[in-house]
Amino acid sequence: MASFLPRTAPRAFHSLRAATPRPTRFLQKPAAPLFRRFLATPAGERPRLLLGSTAPNFQAKTTHGDIDFHEFLGDKWGILFSHPADFTPVCTTELGAFAKLKDEFEKRGVKMIGLSANDLGSHEKWIEDINDISNTNLQFPIIADADRKIAFLYDMLDAQDLENIDEKGIAFTIRSVFIIDPAKKIRLTMMYPASCGRNTTEVLRVIDSLQTSDKKGIATPINWRVGDDVIVPPTVSTADAEKKFGEVREIRPYLRYTKI
Numbered sequence: 001m002a003s004f005l006p007r008t009a010p011r012a013f014h015s016l017r018a019a020t021p022r023p024t025r026f027l028q029k030p031a032a033p034l035f036r037r038f039l040a041t042p043a044g045e046r047p048r049l050l051l052g053s054t055a056p057n058f059q060a061k062t063t064h065g066d067i068d069f070h071e072f073l074g075d076k077w078g079i080l081f082s083h084p085a086d087f088t089p090v091c092t093t094e095l096g097a098f099a100k101l102k103d104e105f106e107k108r109g110v111k112m113i114g115l116s117a118n119d120l121g122s123h124e125k126w127i128e129d130i131n132d133i134s135n136t137n138l139q140f141p142i143i144a145d146a147d148r149k150i151a152f153l154y155d156m157l158d159a160q161d162l163e164n165i166d167e168k169g170i171a172f173t174i175r176s177v178f179i180i181d182p183a184k185k186i187r188l189t190m191m192y193p194a195s196c197g198r199n200t201t202e203v204l205r206v207i208d209s210l211q212t213s214d215k216k217g218i219a220t221p222i223n224w225r226v227g228d229d230v231i232v233p234p235t236v237s238t239a240d241a242e243k244k245f246g247e248v249r250e251i252r253p254y255l256r257y258t259k260i
């Protein structure tokens with residue numbers, strides 16, 4: 001399917017970058033040589049991470065030490081969000097916002113971990129900046145993925161990044177969100193272009209939806225928030241739903257709401 005704004009946004013970003021002097025730290029080493037291999041990988045051979053598949057395990061260096069990803073997750077839910085480079089403006093605002101929501105993620109039993117395609121030394125300096133700018137105290141680990149191995153493993157790059165990497169070595173993507181359940185299954189993914197900051201309210205909302213659906217065997221409608229009516233899935237009869245939840249409001253035989 002053709003994308004709504006295929007390349008317009010990254011191009012807009014491009015000209016913005018050209019006009020704005022950047023701090024020297026921004027001009028870090030371009031993508032490591034290993035990335036050249038990825039450039040040669042035909043689109044059809046790139047990894048596909050389907051919803052419901054096991055989140056690939058990996059070992060990595062992070063700002064909290066070396067980790068084995070599956071061991072890090074343990075029996076918790078996990079959120080992995082990625083960034084193409086440190087000291088990028090949109091990503092800086094995102095990490096500050098995620099850092100501020102530590103208690104909200106903890107309340108939901110979700111372990112947070114970021115990834116950015118630079119090394120640990122750079123991450124440490126970036127975290128200082130993020131804390132300063134957003135007046136926060138970022139406490140989750142950030143993976144150092146300077147060679148973009150994990151970004152590739154998780155299929156975080158877009159077509160342009162494979163064929164036409166930005167001349168400064170910054171991918172326009174590696175801006176994904178993966179929500180992983182305690183069985184290590186990928187339950188939800190989001191992928192953003194460079195120009196569009198993520199929405200933390202939506203991230204928490206989808207976690208609430210996934211966890212509520214798992215617990216109660218329901219589905220959640222458009223724009224659902226905790227406390228709103230939920231949908232009785234087509235696999236559950238109205239009689240069974242009434243036994244389980246009480247009143248069922250039938251809009252159509254295939255669209256039935258109830259309260260939980």
Ligand code: BEZ
Pocket residue numbers: 013084088089090091092170171172173194195
């Ligand atoms: C950002 O602002 O986060 C960003 C900038 C350039 C490329 C990708 C991301």
